[in-house]
Amino acid sequence: MARLSVNGRQREVEAAPDMPLLWVLRDLLDLKGARYGCGIGQCGACTVLVDGGAVRSCITPVETVAGREVTTIEGLGGDHPLQKAWIAAQVPQCGYCQAGQILQAAALLAETPKPTDAEIDAAMAGNLCRCGTYLRIRAAIRAAAGSAA
Amino acid sequence: MSPALTRRGFVAASGSLLVALAARPASAAPGAGAAPLTAFLEVATDGRVKLWSPTTEMGQGTHTAHALLVAGELGVPLSAVAVETARPAAPFRRNGQMSSGGSWGVRAWEGPLRTAAAQARAMLLAEAAARHGLDPAALDIAEGEVRDGARVLGGIGAYAAGAAARPVPAEPALRARHPLAGTAVPRVDIPAKVRGEPVFCSDLSLPGLVHAWARLGPVTGGAPARIDDRATRAVPGVIDVVRLPTGAAVVATGNWAAIRGAEALALDFPEGPDARLDSAAISAGMTAALGRAEAAPAPRADGDFAAAEAAAARVIEAEYEVPYLAHAPMEPWNCIVRFDADGGLEVWAPTQAQDRLMGAITAASGLPAEKVRLHTTQLGGGFGRRLRDMEGMRDAILVARAVNRPVHFHWPREEELGQGWFRPAQKARLKAALGSSGQLLGLAIRTAGPSMVMDFAAPATPIREGGLDGTSVQSLADTRYRFGAYRLDYAMARFPVPTAPWRAVGATQNGYFLECFLDEVAMAAGIDPLALRRTLLAHDARALRVLDTVAEAAGWGTPLPAGRARGIAYVESYGSLCAEVVEASLADGRPRVHRVTVALDCGRVISRDGARAQVEGGVVQGLSAALGEAVEIRGGAVANRNFDGYRLLRMPDAPARIDVQFIESGETIGGVGEPPLPPAAPALVNALFALTGRPIRRLPILAA
């Protein structure tokens, strides 16, 4: 049994302590926005926020987030400034990586509200996009940060 | 099929699935009462339009382009159109196959979709005219309403049922001007993707679904000699271990148990003849094929290259090589299989090739096609990989049969990268004969490598062993360049590593070989690389315009900051002409791409921002392959089976800027998804060559 807070709701799940948060979210809580891409922390498709910081949920045992606040893409509500910026910039192609990209960007802006281009690149380097949407991701982050060129 | 097991029953049974099967569930999901007007279009009583697209949406934006074509021709707002991939049937086939590849999504379907929308409009207007006693020729549809001049007669939904009973006109009149074609419209699938909604096959759920994760053998194939599943069966949640032709699948109540169980499996594969195959042996095999004494089939021989060589003041020669590449879509292969109580079979799959997949389904299940319902989900990337999932589909059916439950079958990333169907490795030896003033007298290319078509189309391959695979000489055999004498030879060199179409196919390797060698020629002759290409294309106004457009937009020849250089490349593929200029520098030996300028003549543009996104994505994927991608074969298997070893381009290596110039020449509409990819790698390599004077004759640029 594991207790955690997800998108502001207290949840109790029947999960072994070492079960990765990714599968707790997807299989036990029916939150499918965090996605499996590699399972080893290399792609970022599974990125969620834990107490506001970006983590790779595929390698995060659920026991380590007990008592902490987990935010998934579903928890952003749809009208989050980053989600609006993502739509305005028409960022996604296939979209598989994009929930992870948006949450990674949210963690960046929480820490660095006006990031430089180099800071954006550094913060986003762990999130792969095979469709190659990187330029639009950068533009959407700049726009959401109010620093659009 | 019992009502409870139809798709609607399935949707009702699983709330989370509701949004998964329609591109725009919130704004448009025609329900009961939707009237089918043509095979492509249904109109609901509330006026919403359902479009059954013949293509798979995998990020390339064809569902939006199709919605745009239909909305404009029919006369409804784009937001009224919901798009879903059709189930395989005759109206959705091209050359007998329902399939999304070859950059055909817009260019092949523009006509049929506009016609379908014009048919629907004519039927709706005929119904409205009859009902109101008016002349149908005086009516039109705008903003989803039937109008008689400025007077609104009613929404189209009011006429849908009656229209559906009317004959479908064979040759309906198209609008003189399509009001949306060529404009930038927002993608219909983006809002759901930004909200993280369950749009992918991997997100779907079904009552009673169990999960199966595969553990498979080496890429060279073969059945496991021994499977020890004792540790697997001890994992809580594991239900069963199912033996597969090339490995096993672990079935569990949840994904995590299945993954742990699959990792705990001990699989031994026999030491077959391929157990020592590695990348070096493959490279040596291609070299041997290049040097084969007997003449390879020559797809092209203009003039007499031997004479040009004999007359040359100077001959330059170079050998180029590229490795196997993985498609690496972010969503690994997965599918859902459910055998229904009435003997039917329902499959949900992220496929690019519905009919090919149906072949695998019917072969593995023994069921006739009429008993199979195939639902195509949106794809977390395709790039050609999802054109061929025969083995993955077969294995899913074997598992579902074995456990007698609905199964969600998954490949881990390691199998997605490790099971092959790669862009072929290839080698080329290029030779140029230069005259005394440096002019090109002739060019010879001899190339050797695996035959994608032999692998991909097996067993019904249209060519014979050792014959000519056109994709291996793609963009070489049909180049517009005139080199003086031109001799192109090819030798097939096959290895037990299966190959498949990879975005832009043979144009990717051949564009690199030819375009980089041309810069070696230009350097040797002391000619500017743009000037050389302009000379070789002097006879072709369309190609010259592409070169001149990219050169002007990129500021070719204008001064750059110290340590920067430009490279140019031109490659034609899929009916479009594309030239790119890359502006690059080196920082601690690592290439940095500052700017990419693209000129693409695709005849006409339909969905402007979607086309731009495809150009951007193609450039990034091309640079990714150039910089870091290579499948390493070791011991008959893929050695780099996850993203720690298979290096996709990451954001810090992405260009700071990509500028796109569309040239709407009005020529036959060409592809957009693939043509922007091939020039990217050679343009980058040529920029680095200009910077350092050292050619890069082997990709990727960054050694492992």
Ligand code: FES
């Ligand atoms: S799935 Fe977690 S980083 Fe790739």
Ligand code: FES
């Ligand atoms: S949008 Fe397809 S992987 Fe990023």
